[in-house]
Amino acid sequence: xxxxxxxxxxxxxxxxxxxxxxxxxxxxxxxxxxxxxxxxxxxxxxxxxxxxxxxxxxxxxxxxxxxxxxxxxxxxxxxxxxxxxxxxxxxxxxxxxxxxxxxxxxxxxxxxxxxxxxxxxxxxxxxxxxxxxxxxxxxxxxxxxxxxxxxxxxxxxxxxxxxxxxxxxxxxxxxxxxxxxxxxxxxxxxxxxxxxxxxxxxxxxxxxxxxxxxxxxxxxxxxxxxxxxxxxxxxxxxxxxxxxxxxxxxxxxxxxxxxxxxxxxxxxxxxxxxxxxxxxxxxxxxxxxxxxxxxxxxxxxxxxxxxxxxxxxxxxxxxxxxxxxxxxxxxxxxxxxxxxxxxxxxxxxxxxxxxxxx
Numbered sequence: 023x024x025x026x027x028x029x030x031x032x033x034x035x036x037x038x039x040x041x042x043x044x045x046x047x048x049x050x051x052x053x054x055x056x057x058x059x060x061x062x063x064x065x066x067x068x069x070x071x072x073x074x075x076x077x078x079x080x081x082x083x084x085x086x087x088x089x090x091x092x093x094x095x096x097x098x099x100x101x102x103x104x105x106x107x108x109x110x111x112x113x114x115x116x117x118x119x120x121x122x123x124x125x126x127x128x129x130x131x132x133x134x135x136x137x138x139x140x141x142x143x144x145x146x147x148x149x150x151x152x153x154x155x156x157x158x159x160x161x162x163x164x165x166x167x168x169x170x171x172x173x174x175x176x177x178x179x180x181x182x183x184x185x186x187x188x189x190x191x192x193x194x195x196x197x198x199x200x201x202x203x204x205x206x207x208x209x210x211x212x213x214x215x216x217x218x219x220x221x222x223x224x225x226x227x228x229x230x231x232x233x234x235x236x237x238x239x240x241x242x243x244x245x246x247x248x249x250x251x252x253x254x255x256x257x258x259x260x261x262x263x264x265x266x267x268x269x270x271x272x273x274x275x276x277x278x279x280x281x282x283x284x285x286x287x288x289x290x291x292x293x294x295x296x297x298x299x300x301x302x303x304x305x306x307x308x309x310x311x312x313x314x315x316x317x318x319x320x321x322x323x324x325x326x327x328x329x330x331x332x333x334x335x336x337x338x339x340x341x342x343x344x345x346x347x348x349x350x351x352x353x354x355x356x357x358x359x360x361x362x363x364x365x366x367x368x369x370x371x372x373x374x375x376x377x378x379x380x
Contacts, residue, residue, distance in 0.1 A: 023132060038183030052064055075184055079186060087108075087173060088105060107154050115148065117147050121176075122137045167329055200292045206379070214367075230243060234325075269358060270311055279337050291331065
């Protein structure tokens with residue numbers, strides 16, 4: 023049972039259903055027999071339900087949750103959300119709290135059942151006026167920008183017979199870039215090896231950047247990442263020789279708006295993200311130019327830009343008009359243009375078109 027006006031809900035657990043049926047049976051026997059001891063049992067049982075509801079309501083009243091920082095990841099890739107929880111009470115300790123995270127508002131039922139959530143986090147206890155930072159593992163989201171998540175806080179404290187919950191809307195900064203297609207990346211790398219990409223021995227080490235799962239193990243700096251959580255790993259970053267090696271990836275907004283299906287629209291973005299990965303692995307300095315304003319340079323800014331592209335059903339509403347980089351002038355010599363089913367580029371004055379394998 024969920025009550026939107028007070029943003030609260032309550033369900034019976036299975037032990038709660040059994041306990042209620044037992045109390046109801048004892049009450050019927052007490053009425054038919056007049057045994058006073060059975061009335062005492064009936065009163066104590068009903069009192070247990072009342073006490074359970076009051077204590078769980080106190081926990082809900084003083085439990086606070088908020089996110090910390092943002093997340094940048096690739097589509098359908100597991101990641102972690104950091105969040106901060108706080109007990110605002112000056113005297114009441116919170117126990118047995120569970121937090122569920124959803125993209126869509128869940129369905130609530132009279133008899134409690136486990137929620138099918140994107141992520142679940144458990145809290146055993148939290149003292150009065152204390153705060154705690156926790157993380158929840160998420161299996162992965164589709165590409166897009168997620169500014170709001172639904173979260174449900176649930177407790178069965180103290181007797182486990184009632185499940186009290188409240189629904190919150192949690193502001194987040196989750197950006198999910200398109201996925202990397204490894205097989206497509208290998209085919210694309212073979213096509214560009216003789217033109218845009220240079221062998222590894224012609225690259226110079228220039229620093230580190232945050233590790234992303236699509237990097238694989240080859241660029242991972244094992245020495246700097248050893249003993250740390252995956253979110254703190256770093257990859258080695260290289261740059262090719264020559265200032266005129268800068269590549270500009272051209273993507274026409276009209277191309278994206280003209281996609282006939284959601285699958286073809288998202289597949290074009292997967293090819294774009296895979297191309298970025300191929301260039302990054304080769305140590306190429308590159309820009310992403312979406313035309314009419316949006317420009318980004320380097321891996322993570324370009325991932326942010328692709329994550330913020332509108333979904334298929336809103337692709338005609340306009341694209342983000344935020345410029346995050348400035349295109350070079352005379353060094354703006356190498357261009358790769360995204361096409362509906364592959365890429366096109368110019369080599370030796372001859373324009374070439376490469377079609378991605380099906």
